[in-house]
Amino acid sequence: MFLIGLIGSFFSGLLGIGGAIINYPLLLYIPDLLHVGNFTPKEVSEISMFQVFFSSLAGVLAYKKQSKNEKPLMHKGLISNMGISILIGSLAGSVSSKYLPSETINIIYGVLAVIAAIMMMVPNRGSREDTDLRAISYNHVTASVAALLVGIVSGIVGAGGSFILIPIMLTVLKLPTRVTVASSLAIVFISAIGGVTGKLIGGGIPLLPTMFTIFGSVIGAPIGTRVSRYLNVKYLRVALAVLIAATAIKIWWGIIA
Numbered sequence: 001m002f003l004i005g006l007i008g009s010f011f012s013g014l015l016g017i018g019g020a021i022i023n024y025p026l027l028l029y030i031p032d033l034l035h036v037g038n039f040t041p042k043e044v045s046e047i048s049m050f051q052v053f054f055s056s057l058a059g060v061l062a063y064k065k066q067s068k069n070e071k072p073l074m075h076k077g078l079i080s081n082m083g084i085s086i087l088i089g090s091l092a093g094s095v096s097s098k099y100l101p102s103e104t105i106n107i108i109y110g111v112l113a114v115i116a117a118i119m120m121m122v123p124n125r126g127s128r129e130d131t132d133l134r135a136i137s138y139n140h141v142t143a144s145v146a147a148l149l150v151g152i153v154s155g156i157v158g159a160g161g162s163f164i165l166i167p168i169m170l171t172v173l174k175l176p177t178r179v180t181v182a183s184s185l186a187i188v189f190i191s192a193i194g195g196v197t198g199k200l201i202g203g204g205i206p207l208l209p210t211m212f213t214i215f216g217s218v219i220g221a222p223i224g225t226r227v228s229r230y231l232n233v234k235y236l237r238v239a240l241a242v243l244i245a246a247t248a249i250k251i252w253w254g255i256i257a
Contacts, residue, residue: 001031001037001213001216002212002213002215002216003216004030004216005023005051005055005212005216006217007022007023007026007220008020008023008026008051008217008220009054009217009218010223011224013055013058013059013062013225013227014224014228020048020049020051020157020163021113021159022247023047023048023051024044024158024251025251027039027213028041029254037209041105041106041109042097042102042204043204043206044158045105045156046204047158047205047206047209047210047213048157048159049155049159049196050196050214051217052191052192053196055220056189056221057189057192058221059224059225060185062225062226063185074182074183074186075136075175075183078136078138078143078183078187079190081140081147082144082146083147083186085144085145085148086147086148086151086161086165086191086194088148089148089152090154090161090191090195091155091195091197092151092155093153093156093195094155094156094195095198096155097155097198100156105156106254107255108157109157110251112154112159113247113251113252116163116167136175136179138175139173142172143173146165146172147187150164150168154195155191155194155195158199159195161191162184165184165187166180177236181228
């Protein structure tokens, strides 16, 4: 559980994701494969949501520390705009997940992974990496509605929503990649606040496995954030697309089988 949290949060800091896109299938399949545990999709969504909360928090703190002597990357207006919507959606989705069958949760995750993989393959036209934060413009209504919908479905599967949020920010809102990666991490943290609140309301959280996953998450996210500074933006985007595509194939293979 510690290693699963470590791996998931490393990619959280590296690619600006909450880690659930990796941790969901890891938690669902690896413990059972190694005969060390067996978690239902509902339990996986609960563990994953807490992991997302702490890994995204660690990633945000690392980015803020890093940006003290560098050009700021987090867009405060964007974070505020999308953060409020995704908080509401995540809380609603997280509470409702208690009443959904496990198969439904798996299917929702599989659909999200496929959509995210497809969107990441769409060319990111019109996005400039050297754009000043004050010069960045985007459709506020589109951003709010997208964040609300992402929050609902991500709250159900125990994710922060960045694996679908990032493609939307890149291809629909046409934001610069590095600004997207940094800002999405803060938005995901806000989403995780709503998600964790909803899971606590629902109850039935496996405490010990969750704690060890969190321990790994707190260590892995800052490491991923530091590594991301030395990688090309183009490779970050490709890496995220490949990661999401591989996860989508795995989860749908499990659903079909």
